[in-house]
Amino acid sequence: MRFFITTFFLCTIFSISLPAQNADSKTILFFGDSITAGLGVQQEQAFPAIIQEKIDSLGLNYEVINGGLSGETSAGGVRRIDWILRRDIDIMVLELGGNDGLRGIDLRSTKDNLQQIIDKYQAKNPDGQIILAGMQVPPNLGQEYTSQFQDIYPELAEENDLPLIPLIMNKLGGEEELIQGDGIHPTPKGHDVIAETVWYVLKEYL
Known part of the structure; x- marks a missing residue:
């Protein structure tokens, strides 16, 4: 299995290099x-x-990088992305913003960070x-905030002509x-469900 588990925060602190790229393969970054x-x-x-x-079961030549970082906000993603993009990335699945919503961060700031x-x-x-990847948050901050937060993702997808999960x-x-x-x-079974949801969109771009 050609799956790179990379804790980018720790890599940055200790100046550890990103995994070497196979010249014959393409790369998918899950950034979240x-x-x-x-x-x-x-x-x-x-x-x-x-x-x-x-991907491996289908014989496709793609390497997956897990660029997830627990607690990451959209602002943190902006600070982190330049370092990660030192390596060529053919496909990026962007899954960020959930922690912004849980903290009640200004919606304009979240959208601007994702756009950056x-x-x-x-x-x-x-x-x-x-x-x-579209995200949603619990309604504890009010229905208006919850609804407007959820709208960020289709808006960005339309404005940038991007496919949306x-x-x-x-x-x-x-x-x-x-x-x-x-x-x-998610539990392990929950991750199985998410993988199917992601795969339904991702497979069209492989």
């Missing part, structure tokens, strides 16, 4: 927060690793493809076997 990172499950159970297994990440990627990889965790619902005890993070 604890959902992508696989908080609470084994790395091989997180949905990016499951995607790599699907999109712009930085496209400047570095003009022939690359971004897939945007409408709501990456929508199929998990509140099922106990799919969500950990914190009510937020």
Whole structure:
């Protein structure tokens, strides 16, 4: 399995290089927060690793990089993306903003940060493809905030002509076997469901 588990925050502190790229393969970066990172499950159970297994089973020559970082906000993603883009990335699945919503961060700031990440990627990889993963937050901050937060993603997708995974965790619902005890993070079975949701969109670009 050609799956690179990279904790980019720690790599930055200790100046560890990104994994060397196979010249014959293309690269898919999953750039996100604890959902992508696989908080609470084994790395091989997180949905990016499951995607790599699907890719390998089909004999496709793609390497998956898990660029998830627990607790990451959209602002943190802006600070981190330049370092990650030192390596060529053919496809980036962008899954960020959930922690912004949980903290009640200004919606304009979240949208602007996500746009900056999109712009930085496209400047570095003009022939690359971004897939945007839609996020949602609990309604504890009010229905207006919740609704407007959710609207950020289709708006960005339309404005940048990007494919959208409408709501990456929508199929998990509140099922106990799919969500950990914190009510937020997926179980291994939940990651299986997310992988299918992501694959439905991603496969068209491989």
